[in-house]
Amino acid sequence: MFLGYLLIFTARVLDVTLATLRMLMVVQGRKLYSAFVGFFEIIIYITALNQVVSNLDNIGNLLAYALGFACGNYVGIMIEEKIALGTLEVQIIHKGKSSEEMVEELRNEGFGVTILTGQGREGSRDVIKAVIRRKDLMRIKKLVYKYDPNAFIITNSISSISGGYFRAIKKK
16 A cells, blocks of 8 residues: 555656646657657556556645645756756846956856946946856856945746857856
8 A cells, every 4th residue: 555655756756746847848848858858757657647646535646746846846946956958038236336357257258248338327337248057057156246236137938049158058
């Protein structure tokens, strides 16, 4: 009986984790990867669902199914955060006097940046824009806050890139 609960729980954790990753791939337009993951996701899902539906009078099956679903969401998000698929547009609103040193270091670190001038309530500000891999977000934040602890950083997910300066950035 316990083994059955464990099977349902584990299957549910796996299929919901795969569903989370698959949805991210769908949003990013990764057609083949999402189809591949979806194939295994649905096989595992049907297996778990079959165990629960064939024994509806067993409350343990239902609880294992629900707990597996909850844990699968958590695990899926944790894995997604670790692999950090996708690209972001980053806008950095620099609140200091000059952004030249920060921009130079960003470029030395391999980030392609564009500088615009914006007008805010407190006067003009440099607005620094870059397109980065999601996994580089913490790196760029750390670098920006080194120069400007009060910088305002905005990110937007983007799904396609064409042209411009965007190359593989190696971690140091």
